[in-house]
Amino acid sequence: MTAILHNEARQLRRSSLILAGAFAVIAAFFLAVFPAMQEEAELIADAYPEYMIVLLGVEELHTIEGFSAGYIYPMLWILFGGIYFAYVGGGMIAGDIRSRKMDLTLSNPVSRESVIAQKVGALWFPLVVLNAALMLIVYGGAAILGESFDLEALLMVHLLSVPYLLVCAGIGLVLSVLLDRAGQAQVMGLGLVFILWLIDGISLLDADYEWVGDLTPSRYYNVNDILVHAEYDFGDASILLVAFLTLVLMATFLFVRRDI
Amino acid sequence: MTAIQVDDLTKQFGEVAANDGVTFDVESGEIFGYLGPNGAGKTTTIRLLLGLLKPTSGTAHVLGADIRDRKALTATKADIGYLPDTLGFDGRLTGHQTLDYFARLHGDERREELLELFDPPLDRAVETYSEGNRRMLGIVQAFMHDPKLVIMDEPTAGLDPLKQDRLHLFIEEERQAGKTLFFSSHTLSEVQRVCDRVGIIRNGRIVAHEEIETLLTQSGKEVWVHLAEPVNEKQFVTDEMIDVEVVENAVHFTYTGHIQGLLEHLVQFDNQDLEIGNPQLDTIFKHYYREEDTIPET
Structure with missing residues (x-):
């Protein structure tokens, strides 16, 4: 039975496409300044305060890969992408319960476990659309600028981002099961993802506190390693996948026990 | 055979007992009216029967499945139709798309036949529907997979009198075809008209549980x-x-x-x-509510 999955994916269609459009516009702005920055890359990197370099992970700004890893991916993908998935996760359960849509759903021969699994499964749509869109934008944009983007690195930066985005959705999902209002779960979910991202960056500034960042999902998705150094850490990706599955199990555990 | 067997079912929301030791049964092939004013606990009982709420104590069996046994209850739902009081449809879908969605969830072998009786504008988005049209869409959804048991919470709310009559007639035909219909209402005349037996709930407790005729005689x-x-x-x-x-x-x-x-x-x-x-059921009904003039509004 995949009726819920199809219906949920259809509901995510509009927001995914709008976000893909927004990504295209913002990425175009970023890419437009690349040629100018390329020449002054060293100067710019020197001029940045230390914390900005660490927070955004700025390296090798004169290459298109380094530039993307320093500007486009931290902003668009880790931050906005993460926030979007947390927002979508936050809307999965609480809203349906409040609008009584869940009453109708659960009056069918479908278990609560299946409802969660299908709603999570529906994330395939934004995952495919947003990944494809950003890949095309970055690769196409680089080509227009006369740069050739390392295709393998590009594919890997997207592939390894999937577990990260799923963890963000998982955070939203757990909140969505715990809280009574979709709005609350969505805002808390995206707020939490933003704060975790900040903690990850800030903790890098002080070696004594660097371990705190180990508790944040973005720590396990390093775009610089992938794009600049072609280092693909599947171990980190696995940690994120385990975290995602744990969050889904936790949400399921809570959902099957709560009153609707 | 008993379609619904409710045993000492209790549901507490904090201090408030929305259902307090509710006990009654619904026989297969009857129309059972579940009567009580708003806030008496009718919807709570129905949502307990469907496993949407967990009982604080006591239990119930629906088509043989214990409501505390999630797996058994989920499987049984293939044979249950549900018309909730508040219809949480996805407003952006059209009527057609909504029915297609429920068809994938539980089947739709009687869809066309039902749409001849209840005809909401299927090409329009559900969010533009009037209350009556939403209700009709809900009725089609509840019956279209030809379930053995249909649980209806205030089914005629929002329907015009003509469609109310049509629904009453329809559920009598369904009963003759061997279906069991559980029907909550605060509209006494409709319960008196269509139901075989009635349970009256007040402040979370069953105050009467008998055949309409007996109730009328005893009253x-x-x-x-x-x-x-x-x-x-x-x-x-x-x-x-x-x-x-x-x-x-x-x-x-x-x-x-x-x-x-x-x-x-x-x-x-x-x-x-x-x-x-x-006496009219209204008169009987008044007795059950008069004892406590201060019925808390919930």
């Missing part, structure tokens, strides 16, 4: 008497008379004793006219 007789002269209440009224209303020469009351006793009492007066009949 005494409704009597109008016109005397030749103004009624002397002290002389006329006996302990068996309740709800006594006196207007000059006329008295209207419910008589709870034996008819023979009433007649023996009446011959002492100069009677001009007399009418004895079964």
Whole structure:
């Protein structure tokens, strides 16, 4: 039975496409300044305060890969992408319960476990659309600028981002099961993802506190390693996948026990 | 066979017992009316039966499945239709898309037949629907997979009188076809009209559970008497008379004793006219609510 999955994916269609459009516009702005920055890359990197370099992970700004890893991916993908998935996760359960849509759903021969699994499964749509869109934008944009983007690195930066985005959705999902209002779960979910991202960056500034960042999902998705150094850490990706599955199990555990 | 068996079902929301030791049963092939004012606990019972809420204590069996056994209850839902009081449809879908969605969830072999009786504008988005159209879409959704048991929460709310009649007729036909229909309502006349048996719930407790006929018989007789002269209440009224209303020469009351006793009492007066009949369910209903005038609004 995949009726819920199809219906949920259809509901995510509009927001995914709008976000893909927004990504295209913002990425175009970023890419437009690349040629100018390329020449002054060293100067710019020197001029940045230390914390900005660490927070955004700025390296090798004169290459298109380094530039993307320093500007486009931290902003668009880790931050906005993460926030979007947390927002979508936050809307999965609480809203349906409040609008009584869940009453109708659960009056069918479908278990609560299946409802969660299908709603999570529906994330395939934004995952495919947003990944494809950003890949095309970055690769196409680089080509227009006369740069050739390392295709393998590009594919890997997207592939390894999937577990990260799923963890963000998982955070939203757990909140969505715990809280009574979709709005609350969505805002808390995206707020939490933003704060975790900040903690990850800030903790890098002080070696004594660097371990705190180990508790944040973005720590396990390093775009610089992938794009600049072609280092693909599947171990980190696995940690994120385990975290995602744990969050889904936790949400399921809570959902099957709560009153609707 | 029993379609629904409710045993001492209790649901607490904090301090409030929305259902307090509710016990009743619904036989297969009957139309059962579940009657009570808003906030009495009808919807809570229904949501417990569907496993949407977990009972605090007690249990119920729906088509043989214990409501505490999630797996068994989920499997049983293929044979259950549900028409909730608040219809949480996805407003952006059209009526067609909504029914397609539920068809994938539970089947739709009777969709076309039902759409001839209940005809919401299927090409329009559900968010533009009137209350009546939403209700009709809900009815089609609840019956289209030909379930053995249909649970309806205030099914006629929002329907125009013509469609209400159509629904009443339809569920009588369904009963004849062997279906079981559980029907909550605060509209007494419709319960009296279509239901075989009735359970009355007040403040989370069942206060009556019987056949409509028995309920009417046990509830005494409704009597109008016109005397030749103004009624002397002290002389006329006996302990068996309740709800006594006196207007000059006329008295209207419910008589709870034996008819023979009433007649023996009446011959002492100069009677001009007399009418004895079964009370309306409304009258009976009033009794169950009058004992506590302060029914908390929930």
